[in-house]
Amino acid sequence: MNDQITYPSYLRLDELLRLQQPQSQPEQSDELLFIVVHQASELWFKAILHDMDGLIVALEQHDAGQVLWRLQRVNSLMRIVSAQLSALDTLPPQHFAQFRTFLGTSSGSQSEQFRAIEAASGLRDEHFVRTIEEHGEVPGIVARALARPPLQDLFLAMLDAAGVKLEDLYLGPGPSVLFFLAEALLEYEQQFAQWRFKHVQLVERIIGPQTGGTGGTLGSRYLLKTIDQRFFPRLWEVRGEFFGAGAPRSV
Numbered sequence: 001m002n003d004q005i006t007y008p009s010y011l012r013l014d015e016l017l018r019l020q021q022p023q024s025q026p027e028q029s030d031e032l033l034f035i036v037v038h039q040a041s042e043l044w045f046k047a048i049l050h051d052m053d054g055l056i057v058a059l060e061q062h063d064a065g066q067v068l069w070r071l072q073r074v075n076s077l078m079r080i081v082s083a084q085l086s087a088l089d090t091l092p093p094q095h096f097a098q099f100r101t102f103l104g105t106s107s108g109s110q111s112e113q114f115r116a117i118e119a120a121s122g123l124r125d126e127h128f129v130r131t132i133e134e135h136g137e138v139p140g141i142v143a144r145a146l147a148r149p150p151l152q153d154l155f156l157a158m159l160d161a162a163g164v165k166l167e168d169l170y171l172g173p174g175p176s177v178l179f180f181l182a183e184a185l186l187e188y189e190q191q192f193a194q195w196r197f198k199h200v201q202l203v204e205r206i207i208g209p210q211t212g213g214t215g216g217t218l219g220s221r222y223l224l225k226t227i228d229q230r231f232f233p234r235l236w237e238v239r240g241e242f243f244g245a246g247a248p249r250s251v
């Protein structure tokens, strides 16, 4: 065992704990929490992207067990990212107003990892592409995620290879492994949308529904529209087939 490696050296705590640098003058005491929640979110985004790489490989290899395991991991990480937004519910508007000007034009909308997660998950619509291009050159991690097939396409290809139609998962005698994969994907989409919703509520709670964002958008009015974005439209649509939106095709 290497006794040179200790808890602080392994985790590089010296560097890590020096990275929280409030900018307000005089320092507003809530700015530290604001920085910690953002930095912690970026660390979780990093972990999510790492597991999404594994998820994509597992989908390409049609390895159902790995897909399920990776999805469960990603879903538990998304739950954590959402939960930590609650810490900022305790940031009163008058405190935020004291340090907001020190943020300059910085905004969560410039988070490259967040955009990479959206791109890896499957967003490709015009609005999304415009959003990532408006900050100049598309960042490397986002471009790489865009170059890969969306998760939904990979999942449908996996079904194809098994000779199964999406509708088949919801027909027949009992839930199959592929059914559980489809449900885990849907769970991921739900977790992501819940982050979006919690974030809009947080934004309204702190800056109100009418205040524009530091990133130049209309603030919560812009964010509310993003909740409707879908990574897996087919997985949502197929359910409607049981309720009149086209009859489910038989096995």
Ligand code: HEM
Residues within 6 Å of the ligand: 037, 038, 041, 042, 085, 088, 091, 096, 106, 107, 108, 109, 110, 111, 114, 199, 202, 203, 206, 207, 212, 213, 214, 215, 216, 217, 218, 219, 220, 222, 223, 226
């Ligand atoms: C005081 C708390 C917060 C406020 C007032 C706030 C405000 C905003 C606003 C107004 C926007 C819209 C873009 C703009 O014009 O700036 C935005 C976008 C965003 N924020 Fe926050 N935010 C807060 C906390 C967080 C936290 C903790 C995260 C975690 C990383 C985060 C991540 C993001 C992301 C990823 C976007 C882009 C969303 C999209 O375009 O779909 N925000 N935020």
